[in-house]
Amino acid sequence: MDRKKRPGWIRANSFDIEESHAQLLELNRKIQRLESENKSLQDELNACKNKNTREPSLETTLTVDMSNDVFGRFSHPEYAIQDENMSLNGLKILNVSKFNTVKRQYRKITINDFSKDLTPFAIESEIDDYNNSLPTNEELRIYADKLDHYIQITKSCVRVEIGLQNVGTAIANSASLVIQFPDSVEVYNNNIIDLLEPEAPEKGNNPIELAAKRKKYQSSNMLYNNPNILNGLTEKLNLVNPLLYAIEDIEDCLINSNIVEINCDKLIHSYISCKNDVYLVGRKPGKxxxxxxxxxxxYEKPVVKYIDFEVVE
Structure with missing residues (x-):
């Protein structure tokens, strides 16, 4: 013990028992005070939590707008599948096939197609020129498909109202809804009125109509006896095709690729923010x-919900 110090006993005469006892009592009082403060703070926190139970709760509504749109021709609720609350559950597809009709409009003409009273006024070269100007079957198919699509959009689109509703008990700040429709549904806004009928393929002057024009002037014998006048008349009587409008790019009318977004700065509880003038068209059947x-x-993160939707033929 003298050569190398080691732990050992403390001499009783060098330890102050009263001072150590006082320190222990003081520490015990501090522990009790801190436990009391902690309990008070915990009770206050629980009271605040119970008091602040009010919170927003966002919901989506998707209903059929039965009112007439401002254009009076782009709302067809009969193609909507809805329940008794007018909630939209699906769409019906308008089946259109104009290919055979288009083919008849672009069929070739022969001398047998002229009536007896027009046969004398028929010109073989005009018949050949007309038949040679007709578009190919593939060109007619492309045009017919565009025409079918145009008719489906304008004759079967359903005007809907998309709502962002707060059914909670507190205001929702910077509320937003992003609703994504399936690819089987096309979405349009008011730009739907700018859709124009697809331009029909060009073709030459109809020889039957040219013959009818010539007959109209048969009272003038000089007209038909002078080939120069007749040739000049042929040029003047060329019929002008009726004005047809070119269809605009469909994608210009899509709302961000079938995605509709609604934003609301403050959405009071029990209130709803709506986006109407949205038009839907069914394209491909399925669920x-x-x-x-x-x-x-x-919200800490977005709440994602799904609505069942069906497209039927």
């Missing part, structure tokens, strides 16, 4: 789901 992403400042 799908509409994805709805709801978000506000009070």
């Amino acid at each position: 799908y789901k509409i994805k709805c992403s709801l978000m506000c400042e009070e």
Whole structure:
């Protein structure tokens, strides 16, 4: 013990028992005071939590707008599948096939197609020129498909109202809804009125109509006896095709590729923010789901919900 110090006993005369006892009592009082403060703070926190139970709760509504749109010709609720609350559950497809009709409009003409009273006024070269100007079967198919699509859009689109509703008990700040429709559904806004009928393929002057024009002037014998006048008349009587409008790019009318977004700065509880003048057209039959992403400042992350949706022929 003298050569190398080791732990050992403390001499009783060098330890202050009263001072150590006082320190222990003081530490015990501090522990009790801190436990009391901690319990008080915990009770206050629980009271605040119970008091702040009010919070927003966002929902999506998708209903058929039965009112007439401002254009009076782009709302067809009969093609909507809806329940008793007018909630939209699906769409019906308008089946259109104009190919055979288009083919008849572009059929070749022979001398046998002229009536007896027009046969004397027929010119063989005009018949050949007309037949040679006719578009190919593939060109007619492309045109007919565009025409079918145009008719489906304008004759079967359904005007809907998309709502962002707060069914909670507190205001939702910076509320937003992003609703994504399936690819089987085309979405349009008011630009649907700018859609124009596809331009029909060009073709030459109809020889039957030219013959009818010549007959109209048969009272003038000089007209038909002078080949120079007759040739000049042929040029003047060339019929002008009726004005046809070119269809605009369909994608210009899509709302961000079938995605509709609604934003609301403050959405009071029990209130709803709506986006109407949205038009839907069914394209491909099947059962799908509409994805709805709801978000506000009070949410930690977006709430994603799905709506069952069906497209039928």
